[in-house]
Amino acid sequence: MDLLQELTETPSVPGREDRIRKVIQKHTKGLFDESHVDVMGSFIGVRKPRPAGKKTTRVMIAAHMDQIGFLVKHIDAKGFLRVNPVGGFDTRNLFARVVNVSTKSGDLPGVMNPAGKPIHIATDDEKKKVPEVSEFSVDLGLTAAQVNRKVRIGDMVTIATQFQRVGDNVVSQCLDNRIGCWAAIRAMQNLKKHDCEIHCVWTVQEEVGLRGAGPAAFDVEPDIAISCDTTLCCDTPGVPEDQHINTMGHGVALKVMDSSMITDIKLLEELEAVARRKKIKHQRSILPRGGQDGGAIQRSRYGVRVGVLACPVRYIHTITEMSALTDIHAYRNLLTAYLEQL
Ligand SMILES: [Zn+2]
Incomplete structure (x- = not known):
């Protein structure tokens, strides 16, 4: 394997x-x-x-x-990325994910989350909503200037996860x-x-x-x-x-x-x-x-x-x-x- x-x-x-x-x-x-x-x-x-x-x-x-994954679509004024899907992820699986943004100079780790408030301050209706891919952003933990230097529109974004054995099966x-x-x-x-x-x-x-x-x-x-x-x-x-x-x-x-x-x-x-x-x-x-x-x-x-x-x-x-x-x-x-x- x-x-x-x-x-x-x-x-x-x-x-x-x-x-x-x-x-x-x-x-x-x-x-x-x-x-x-x-x-x-x-x-x-x-x-x-x-x-x-x-x-x-x-x-x-x-x-x-x-x-399936994403391509970088937009870099906003604060350096958060927006992504365009290439293939169909169910967005309910995209909350709180560590991602890799693959740039010309190497892979950068980031965190993907939907726009909106944390659960402590969200209303009941806000908690039930299933967001679209366009509402997710990627936080690279860098300044906008740093992001603009490293990331280009069209760079690949994938979710970071590992292959593992679960029972007599593989999970990945x-x-x-x-x-x-x-x-x-x-x-x-x-x-x-x-x-x-x-x-x-x-x-x-x-x-x-x-x-x-x-x-x-x-x-x-x-x-x-x-x-x-x-x-x-x-x-x-x-x-x-x-x-x-x-x-x-x-x-x-x-x-x-x-x-x-x-x-x-x-x-x-x-x-x-x-x-x-x-x-x-x-x-x-x-x-x-x-x-x-x-x-x-x-x-x-x-x-x-x-x-x-x-x-x-x-x-x-x-x-x-x-x-x-x-x-x-x-x-x-x-x-x-x-x-x-x-
Ligand atoms: Zn297939």
Whole structure:
């Protein structure tokens, strides 16, 4: 889990993926026959069939490497920052957070809070209100002059938190989608022989609307694609049972559909058959609202057959996302086994 920890503790929001890309490049060194970074910043590694053989299926693996966060939008007269969201945080999770503001000259710690009065002097109505992201500010504890010297509009802001073990699970921010990034790296490391030609893509800007995956798919021109992402559990108190998307611990999720795409049914059944043959725990899943890179890949060029592997994650889009180690391992095992037999 050291690799997953390193991936989750490397800040990279949409449009600012340089740092996570460097970590992925470091851990995939020597695994590809060729690789390049595309215009938008996605990292594409190509593995020819091993051993070399006839022309075979060209498969695209896509894992988005961005995480939800913010960009600095405004510096006020006192040096407090306002931020613009890049990806969807629930603002109820943003009170009293230590954040990192990543500037040209390094990361600065700060404290994020909504505008308004402390609880001692707030009215009952004020206490109930859920603020918008635009009402939050970041206090760097510096003078306005110091802030203006160090911080620029567009600098990345992420929440500071650590990866940890909780029971037989891991808890961290951005398990969505560093688990997918991790599984793709591990599959490439573990795969020895395969007949397919693998184009492994760590994509950019998924969290702001699947922006990097489409151009990358146009470049790769795959026969089939597997989008590697995470998905919701909702198997926790307060959610009616018929609205549980997945159950944590019940294995890797195979998406039937979400609001960005409907999975190629034959591909879904092939993935299931491999899982059954290899005795890998899996569950089908439908997400009524929310999408992933597969939605953009499916509609590139003349259309692409797309399947989705998703790791079930509780408390998704918070900084305490939780995922079971058994599900994470099932996810990696199914991705590897599927590529092995393709
Ligand atoms: Zn995701």
